[in-house]
Amino acid sequence: LIDSLKSIVGPKGFLDGDDIDTRYTNDVMGTPGGTPILVVRPSDTDEVSKVLAACHEAGQPVSTRGGNTGLVQGGIPDAGEVVLSLERMTKIEEFDVQGGTMTVQAGAILQTVQETAEEKNLTFPLDLGARGSCTIGGNISTNAGGNRVIRYGMTRNLVLGIEAVMADGTVINGLHKLVKNNSGYDLKHLFIGSEGTLGVVTRAVLKLSPLTNGQSVALCGLKDFNSVVSLLGHMKGALGPSLSAFEVMWQNYYEVAFKLMPGGAKPPFETPFPFYVLVESQGKDNDKDREAMEEALGEAFESQIIENAVIAKSDAEIAENWKIRDLSAEVGASMRPGFTYDISLPVEEMETCFAELKAELTEKWPDHSLVIFGHLGDGNVHVFIKDGTDTPDKGAISECIYRLTGQHQGSISAEHGIGLQKRDYLHHSRTPEEIALMKALKNTMDPKNILNPGRIFESPVNKT
Amino acid sequence: LIDSLKSIVGPKGFLDGDDIDTRYTNDVMGTPGGTPILVVRPSDTDEVSKVLAACHEAGQPVSTRGGNTGLVQGGIPDAGEVVLSLERMTKIEEFDVQGGTMTVQAGAILQTVQETAEEKNLTFPLDLGARGSCTIGGNISTNAGGNRVIRYGMTRNLVLGIEAVMADGTVINGLHKLVKNNSGYDLKHLFIGSEGTLGVVTRAVLKLSPLTNGQSVALCGLKDFNSVVSLLGHMKGALGPSLSAFEVMWQNYYEVAFKLMPGGAKPPFETPFPFYVLVESQGKDNDKDREAMEEALGEAFESQIIENAVIAKSDAEIAENWKIRDLSAEVGASMRPGFTYDISLPVEEMETCFAELKAELTEKWPDHSLVIFGHLGDGNVHVFIKDGTDTPDKGAISECIYRLTGQHQGSISAEHGIGLQKRDYLHHSRTPEEIALMKALKNTMDPKNILNPGRIFESPVNKT
Numbered sequence: 001l002i003d004s005l006k007s008i009v010g011p012k013g014f015l016d017g018d019d020i021d022t023r024y025t026n027d028v029m030g031t032p033g034g035t036p037i038l039v040v041r042p043s044d045t046d047e048v049s050k051v052l053a054a055c056h057e058a059g060q061p062v063s064t065r066g067g068n069t070g071l072v073q074g075g076i077p078d079a080g081e082v083v084l085s086l087e088r089m090t091k092i093e094e095f096d097v098q099g100g101t102m103t104v105q106a107g108a109i110l111q112t113v114q115e116t117a118e119e120k121n122l123t124f125p126l127d128l129g130a131r132g133s134c135t136i137g138g139n140i141s142t143n144a145g146g147n148r149v150i151r152y153g154m155t156r157n158l159v160l161g162i163e164a165v166m167a168d169g170t171v172i173n174g175l176h177k178l179v180k181n182n183s184g185y186d187l188k189h190l191f192i193g194s195e196g197t198l199g200v201v202t203r204a205v206l207k208l209s210p211l212t213n214g215q216s217v218a219l220c221g222l223k224d225f226n227s228v229v230s231l232l233g234h235m236k237g238a239l240g241p242s243l244s245a246f247e248v249m250w251q252n253y254y255e256v257a258f259k260l261m262p263g264g265a266k267p268p269f270e271t272p273f274p275f276y277v278l279v280e281s282q283g284k285d286n287d288k289d290r291e292a293m294e295e296a297l298g299e300a301f302e303s304q305i306i307e308n309a310v311i312a313k314s315d316a317e318i319a320e321n322w323k324i325r326d327l328s329a330e331v332g333a334s335m336r337p338g339f340t341y342d343i344s345l346p347v348e349e350m351e352t353c354f355a356e357l358k359a360e361l362t363e364k365w366p367d368h369s370l371v372i373f374g375h376l377g378d379g380n381v382h383v384f385i386k387d388g389t390d391t392p393d394k395g396a397i398s399e400c401i402y403r404l405t406g407q408h409q410g411s412i413s414a415e416h417g418i419g420l421q422k423r424d425y426l427h428h429s430r431t432p433e434e435i436a437l438m439k440a441l442k443n444t445m446d447p448k449n450i451l452n453p454g455r456i457f458e459s460p461v462n463k464t
Numbered sequence: 465l466i467d468s469l470k471s472i473v474g475p476k477g478f479l480d481g482d483d484i485d486t487r488y489t490n491d492v493m494g495t496p497g498g499t500p501i502l503v504v505r506p507s508d509t510d511e512v513s514k515v516l517a518a519c520h521e522a523g524q525p526v527s528t529r530g531g532n533t534g535l536v537q538g539g540i541p542d543a544g545e546v547v548l549s550l551e552r553m554t555k556i557e558e559f560d561v562q563g564g565t566m567t568v569q570a571g572a573i574l575q576t577v578q579e580t581a582e583e584k585n586l587t588f589p590l591d592l593g594a595r596g597s598c599t600i601g602g603n604i605s606t607n608a609g610g611n612r613v614i615r616y617g618m619t620r621n622l623v624l625g626i627e628a629v630m631a632d633g634t635v636i637n638g639l640h641k642l643v644k645n646n647s648g649y650d651l652k653h654l655f656i657g658s659e660g661t662l663g664v665v666t667r668a669v670l671k672l673s674p675l676t677n678g679q680s681v682a683l684c685g686l687k688d689f690n691s692v693v694s695l696l697g698h699m700k701g702a703l704g705p706s707l708s709a710f711e712v713m714w715q716n717y718y719e720v721a722f723k724l725m726p727g728g729a730k731p732p733f734e735t736p737f738p739f740y741v742l743v744e745s746q747g748k749d750n751d752k753d754r755e756a757m758e759e760a761l762g763e764a765f766e767s768q769i770i771e772n773a774v775i776a777k778s779d780a781e782i783a784e785n786w787k788i789r790d791l792s793a794e795v796g797a798s799m800r801p802g803f804t805y806d807i808s809l810p811v812e813e814m815e816t817c818f819a820e821l822k823a824e825l826t827e828k829w830p831d832h833s834l835v836i837f838g839h840l841g842d843g844n845v846h847v848f849i850k851d852g853t854d855t856p857d858k859g860a861i862s863e864c865i866y867r868l869t870g871q872h873q874g875s876i877s878a879e880h881g882i883g884l885q886k887r888d889y890l891h892h893s894r895t896p897e898e899i900a901l902m903k904a905l906k907n908t909m910d911p912k913n914i915l916n917p918g919r920i921f922e923s924p925v926n927k928t
Contacts, residue, residue, distance in 0.1 A: 098693050099811050100700070121701065143646050151705075154644065157621060170897050177810040179842040180618065180878040182607050182657055183886075183893040184920050185902045189653030193646055210701040229562050236564070237585065237674040240747065241615075241705035283704065346641040347563050378643040414644040422647075429647040433634050437909075438649045444908040445901075456648050 001058045002038055005082065008050045013088070015039040024083050027076050028069045028130070034079025036063065041088045044105075045163060045171060045202040048084070052200065052450075053169025055082060059448050064196040066138025067109065069130035071342075074142070074195045074419025074455050084200065086137050092116055093203070100208040101160060101177045106137025106201045113206065122208040125152040129329075137201045143193030145415035150377035151244045151282070152209065154415070155192065160207050162188040164199035167446035177205050190441070195417050196452045198445045212244075212282040216289035217318045218297055220309040221273030225351040228275050230305045232347070232377060235279055238296035242289070245280035246377035247325050250354075253373040256334060257327045265320070268310045277306075277376075278325050328373060331384065335369055338386030339394055343405045344379045344414035353408040357383075360400055365389060380414040402428045418456045426457060465522045466502055469546065472514045477552070479503040488547050491540050492533045492594070498543025500527065505552045508569075509627060509635060509666040512548070516664065516914075517633025519546060523912050528660040530602025531573065533594035535806075538606070538659045538883025538919050548664065550601050556580055557667070564672045565624060565641045570601025570665045577670065586672040589616040593793075601665045607657030609879035614841035615708045615746070616673065618879075619656065624671050626652040628663035631910035641669050654905070659881050660916045662909045676708075676746040680753035681782045682761055684773040685737035689815040692739050694769045696811070696841060699743055702760035706753070709744035710841035711789050714818075717837040720798060721791045729784070732774045741770075741840075742789050792837060795848065799833055802850030803858055807869045808843045808878035817872040821847075824864055829853060844878040866892045882920045890921060 006014050015024070016038050025033040042048045055062050063077035065085045077083050086107035094103040097120045104113060110124075111131040117124045126139060128146035138144075140162065144155045152158065161176040174188050191199050222228050228248055235243055249257070254276050258267065279297075283289045293311055300306045312318040332340050345353055354372060361368045367388030374381030385397055402412045406428030413422055413429075426435065435457060442449070442457075453459045470478050479488070480502050489497040506512045519526050527541035529549045541547050550571035558567040561584045568577060574588075575595040581588045590603060592610035602608075604626065608619045616622065625640040638652050655663050686692055692712055699707055713721070718740050722731065743761075747753045757775055764770045776782040796804050809817055818836060825832045831852030838845030849861050866876045870892030877886055877893075890899065899921060906913070906921075917923045 096810075096812065098697055100697070143650070145644050145646075149644060153621070156650070157617070166901075170901075172897055172901060173895055174898065176873055176875070177843070178808045178875050178878075180609050180613060180808045180839075180844045181875040181893075182609075182879055182881045183875045183877045184882055184890055184899070185658050185662075185905065186607070186620070186653060186656075187898060187901060189650060192650075194649050198649075210704060212704065233562055233564070238748075240674060240676065284702075344642045344644045346560075348560065375644075379641070380644045409640055411640070411642050411645040411647045413647045414642075415646055417646045418648055426648055429645075431637055433636055434638065434651060435648070437630075437634075437636060437651060440908050441649065441905070444904050 001054060001060055004054050005038060005040055005051055008054065009040050009042050009047055013041050013043060013047065015041070023068070024065065024085065025077060027073060029071070031073055031076060033076030034081070036077045036081050036083040039083040039085055041085045043088045045165065048165045048200055048202050049169040049171050051084060052165055052167060055450055056168040056448055059450065061450050061453050063452060064200050066107070066135040066141070067130065067133045069134045070138065070142060070419060071416045072413070072419030072421040074417055074452065078454070086135065089202065095120070096177070097122070099177055102206045102208060103175065103203065104136055104206065105203055106135060106140070108136045110134050110136060110139060117208050118211060121211045123211045124158070124206055124208055126155055126158055136204055136206070140192050140201045140204060141194065141196045142417045145378070145380065148244055149375060150246055151241065156189065158207050159188065159192065159204050161205040162191055162201055163203040164191040164201045166199045167448065167451050172199065175203055175205055190445070195419065195455055197442060197456055198451065200451070212284070214283045214285040214289040215280065215318060216286065216293040216311065217278065217280045217321045218293055218309050218311040219268060219321050220277045220279065220297065220306045221269050222275040222277060222305070223307055224274060227305050228277060228376065229347055231277060231300055234300050234305060235296060238299065239281045239292060242281040242283040242292070243279070243377070244282040245278065246375070247278040248374060248376040249276040249325065250372040251275065253331060253371045254324065256331050256371055257324050260327050260330050260334065261324065269308055273307060278321060325373070328382065331371060335371065335384050335386045337392045338369070338384055339392070339397055341383040341385070341401050342414050342416045343381060343383065343401070343410055343412060345381065345405065345408055345410035347376070347379055349408035349410065350381070353404055353410070357401060357404050360404070361385065364396070364400070378414070398425065405429070420455060423455070423457060465518060465524055468518050469502060469504055469515055472518065473504050473506050473511055477505045477507060477511070479505070487532070488529065488549065489541060491537060493535070495537055495540060497540030498545070500541045500545050500547040503547040503549060505549045507552045509629065512629045512664055512666050513633040513635050515548060516629055516631060519914055520632040520912055523914065525914050525917050527916060528664050530571070530605070531594065531598040533598040533602065534606060534883060535880045536877070536883030536885040538881055538916065542918070550599065553666065559584070560641070561586070563641055566670045566672060567639065567667065568600055568670065569667055570599060570604070572600045574598050574600060574603060581672050582675060585675045587675045588622070588670055588672055590619055590622055600668055600670070604656050604665045604668060605658065605660045606881045609842070609844065612708055613839060614710055615705065620653065622671050623652065623656065623668050625669040626655055626665055627667040628655040628665045630663045631912065631915050636663065639667055639669055654909070659883065659919055661906060661920055662915065664915070676748070678747045678749040678753040679744065679782060680750065680757040680775065681742065681744045681785045682757055682773050682775040683732055683785050684741045684743065684761065684770045685733050686739040686741060686769070687771055688738060691769050692741060692840065693811055695741060695764055698764050698769060699760060702763065703745045703756060706745040706747040706756070707743070707841070708746040709742065710839070711742040712838060712840040713740040713789065714836040715739065717795060717835045718788065720795050720835055721788050724791050724794050724798065725788065733772050737771060742785060789837070792846065795835060799835065799848050799850045801856045802833070802848055803861055805847040805849070805865050806878050806880045807845060807847065807865070807874055807876060809845065809869065809872055809874035811840070811843055813872035813874065814845070817868055817874065821865060821868050824868070825849065828860070842878070862889065869893070884919060887919070887921060
């Protein structure tokens with residue numbers, strides 16, 4: 001098999017033995033994977049197809065690798081797997097400026113795609129911290145979310161057509177530019193968000209939007225969670241589709257973050273508030289955006305939804321307003337040894353869920369710290385928990401937060417996926433019938449269980 | 465089996481023999497279906513589950529029925545099938561005003577949902593001509609499109625969670641309110657747009673948007689198709705997400721339609737144009753919307769993208785501007801015996817594709833008439849063709865337009881679906897590998913092939 005794979009991809013297309021460095025085994029957090037028997041780096045769809053057909057024939061498990069920025073250990077290989085890296089498939093094949101689409105190979109870097117679009121006054125609005133190294137294929141296979149979901153949706157909403165290769169090498173060519181296409185099953189949704197377990201995405205047609213030129217950002221202080229919910233409804237109505245971010249910081253986050261602000265920044269408000277909200281709109285020009293923001297927040301103040309607000313008056317002030325929200329990585333680091341969680345909840349369940357979480361943490365770990373913030377416009381919150389003991393019990397804490405999330409109709413993974421890390425908790429968010437159907441689909445599309453086996457759910461009986 | 469089905473749904477829940485009228489057999493166009501052995505009208509998900517489990521056990525085919533407004537013969541029963549009507553499952557179970565969601569049973573009528581949302585200043589933005597009788601379940605199973613897709617997307621984009629019952633009675637409960645949910649495969653996309661062949665949608669959580677209060681509408685005259693494409697790009701940039709319609713009428717449509725205008729309406733332009741575009745924006749208030757429209761069209765005029773334009777100055781003028789586009793049914797009727805087609809094409813392929821169509825029609829049917837119009841913002845066009853002979857050959861005309869659509873990377877069904885009517889043409893838009901995967905999914909989820917068998921593609925070998 002190994003010789004056959006080598007001959008498919010040619011001398012530039014593989015690495016073996018000591019040439020395989022940690023770039024092909026570890027993830028961005030440094031979590032080590034096992035040693036693969038071979039790394040293949042195909043140069044086009046045809047080579048991917050031939051590699052998978054050979055692995056399928058031999059029952060050889062394959063770990064597919066994009067930009068290596070996943071956070072749930074879905075992209076690190078087990079020992080003995082073949083690593084399939086798409087790092088040589090980075091071409092932007094077509095940029096259709098008039099039609100507003102870009103056709104790219106799956107290994108294209110997100111930031112390259114963004115910058116190429118912006119040269120023509122268009123935007124590919126997917127945006128996340130890993131933009132400089134994550135790939136479009138990885139974004140698609142994890143259905144990446146990020147900063148602008150409230151306005152543009154997840155990756156799933158930003159992809160018109162997909163080409164993917166199934167486990168047995170069959171190429172499913174759904175590369176088209178159509179917004180409307182009800183000709184039979186929409187197969188691309190099987191490959192989006194299934195974390196490489198149903199096929200390898202090789203190319204995609206991305207949907208671009210017009211670049212926005214205006215921006216307005218405000219930071220608000222609020223007295224309780226109900227007010228946060230009211231403000232979200234109010235701003236959605238007042239700003240309409242220009243609303244591009246609605247980021248909420250619980251007081252516990254805000255206070256930790258503020259201490260980390262560089263250069264001794266002065267607090268924008270004289271008194272503390274239980275909740276802080278950063279609101280952003282992106283429209284036609286800065287003046288009109290700020291005007292609309294002022295009007296909307298004026299109404300919110302009069303209705304006693306917000307206690308106070310500051311609206312940025314310059315690009316520098318916009319950056320400053322975002323700074324405290326952007327300190328989340330530093331806040332997380334300051335809480336080590338602690339654990340971070342990416343969950344989503346229906347907005348009406350949040351307050352109760354977090355009250356129950358606080359109570360349970362207090363009972364079990366009296367010295368714990370809890371910090372909450374996130375993209376409330378999407379129901380997505382990030383939670384940092386440090387149990388305050390010398391022997392942090394990640395399993396027990398995870399069980400606690402995921403169980404409560406499930407009880408409140410939430411998702412144990414809002415945007416990061418399941419991978420290996422959350423696999424044992426999947427039942428908190430999905431019913432036994434749903435998991436059985438997932439396994440049946442896996443079995444139909446990958447009967448020998450060679451594609452990222454064991455990720456998302458435990459391997460079905462291996463039939464090879 | 466029949467006794468068992470009757471006892472599941474109770475005396476109010478079935479019809480048989482002469483009680484089965486054409487409401488359960490014909491479609492809205494009057495196309496007759498076969499005579500079902502029984503009509504069942506379950507009152508909740510549990511009854512749907514038991515009905516399907518019994519039919520699965522017996523290998524009994526089932527034709528699922530919503531509002532009976534489908535246009536591709538996907539909803540009419542074959543003789544000997546059981547008709548499963550959701551007409552008793554019409555409840556709005558929850559209206560979460562703060563969270564902006566509505567949870568409904570699949571038999572709820574679209575217009576009822578729209579009106580309920582609007583009472584609270586929200587909108588369920590799916591809108592189509594059949595709004596008064598089509599059901600949410602039918603909208604979901606056909607991934608309905610309609611009038612506002614350019615702004616809000618297809619039904620697929622407007623549904624957060626779905627509950628569906630599989631062929632064997634298994635209930636897949638994915639009823640949640642989460643925008644972000646990457647916990648394993650997103651199973652709802654299997655049920656959306658698969659025309660009832662993979663499961664019966666029983667309930668759904670719908671995503672609502674803020675109601676818009678402003679509107680502006682303009683009618684433009686353009687010199688060529690390139691200008692139409694330039695105007696689309698320009699208006700997308702200028703109006704941003706407020707752009708809510710971009711309807712194009714080829715001169716051949718406009719002239720037929722204008723003769724049908726009631727009360728001898730005066731043409732808005734003194735000279736004819738090869739293309740007419742109706743543009744609509746929906747924003748915060750009428751004045752601001754009209755101001756933005758005037759500015760955008762002024763720029764388009766200066767750049768020589770448009771030759772002329774009239775902007776409506778009142779609600780009456782808005783209605784008048786829409787009237788000519790809304791006459792499409794009358795235009796279709798005036799062309800009988802002719803045939804109507806719902807296709808989508810990449811914008812850059814349209815001009816060539818229609819030139820080739822015109823040439824082929826001229827060669828084969830010298831006396832034909834051809835009329836084209838549609839939602840160009842979505843790449844979706846409707847085409848009316850009358851071959852001008854005494855013995856119209858629908859098969860030959862369909863083969864011609866679908867073949868050309870496929871050759872130009874288009875879809876033979878933009879929004880209506882495949883059903884029975886387009887089944888033999890599916891290969892023009894989908895590859896053999898895609899169709900094989902569709903059949904494999906069907907076989908996994910409905911191994912006895914009892915759910916709407918033979919719709920979309922020919923039945924796989926029936927294993928019962």
